[in-house]
Amino acid sequence: MLVSITFDVEHDCPPYLTTTRGMREGLPKLLDLMAEKKIRATFFFTAEMAKRFPELVRRVIDEGHELGSHNYNHERLDKLSRDEGRKAIEKSIKVLREFGEVVSFRAPNLQFPNYYYDILEKNGILVDSSKARYKGYQDGVKFFGSVLEVPASTTSSVIRLPWSVQKLIHAKLSEPKIYFAHPWEFVPMQKEKIRLDCKFNTGDKAIELLGKLIDYYKSQGAEFLTMREYYDRYQKLKRK
Numbered sequence: 708m709l710v711s712i713t714f715d716v717e718h719d720c721p722p723y724l725t726t727t728r729g730m731r732e733g734l735p736k737l738l739d740l741m742a743e744k745k746i747r748a749t750f751f752f753t754a755e756m757a758k759r760f761p762e763l764v765r766r767v768i769d770e771g772h773e774l775g776s777h778n779y780n781h782e783r784l785d786k787l788s789r790d791e792g793r794k795a796i797e798k799s800i801k802v803l804r805e806f807g808e809v810v811s812f813r814a815p816n817l818q819f820p821n822y823y824y825d826i827l828e829k830n831g832i833l834v835d836s837s838k839a840r841y842k843g844y845q846d847g848v849k850f851f852g853s854v855l856e857v858p859a860s861t862t863s864s865v866i867r868l869p870w871s872v873q874k875l876i877h878a879k880l881s882e883p884k885i886y887f888a889h890p891w892e893f894v895p896m897q898k899e900k901i902r903l904d905c906k907f908n909t910g911d912k913a914i915e916l917l918g919k920l921i922d923y924y925k926s927q928g929a930e931f932l933t934m935r936e937y938y939d940r941y942q943k944l945k946r947k
């Protein structure tokens with residue numbers, strides 16, 4: 708079984724807040740958890756957060772995780788013109804590549820019109836994970852030109868549901884099972900004026916639940932892949 712843990716590394720709960728508590732308190736805890744569980748993850752950073760927290764980008768890379776792009780400052784691609792979107796993507800990748808290799812992309816809000824595949828391809832992106840099965844995307848992992856689409860399985864709040872409830876959902880997801888979460892979900896958000904689904908079980912409870920999720924898949928012998936690793940596997944299959 709193939710499972711992936713991915714993080715969309717952005718300021719707190721866009722577009723509602725502009726704070727960065729998740730970066731300061733949440734992300735270090737997530738990196739500690741990944742180290743404890745010996746799991747490698749993909750961290751899709753906005754360039755803005757990478758510029759403000761370069762030491763966290765370096766920690767992600769030094770600890771063996773994959774650095775990906777989550778656009779420049781969380782601009783929604785479906786709300787920009789194709790040209791404005793292209794500029795934001797290119798600017799983001801340029802900043803992030805100063806830290807290391809960047810070959811994976813996830814669009815903010817998982818809003819990704821298909822005409823952007825071509826732009827990713829021209830910018831050396833190999834994997835996109837912007838499509839969402841929970842938003843009705845029907846296909847599995849497949850190539851769009853030379854870009855491999857690895858769709859997200861379920862929305863981030865699912866992994867904060869009570870364990871007895873979320874367990875039923877995990878079992879039903881088709882493979883590969885691609886999860887995502889945000890650093891701000893791992894600091895208490897209960898007092899913020901944001902949507903209810905963005906704040907329940909945030910903080911240490913979310914860390915505990917993510918640990919449970921990882922243990923659940925480990926006990927089933929799952930393999931945890933970074934986005935880049937899907938590309939290597941599917942390229943091989945393609946050549947056969």
Ligand SMILES: [Zn+2]
Nearest residue numbers: 715717815816
């Ligand atoms: Zn995001």
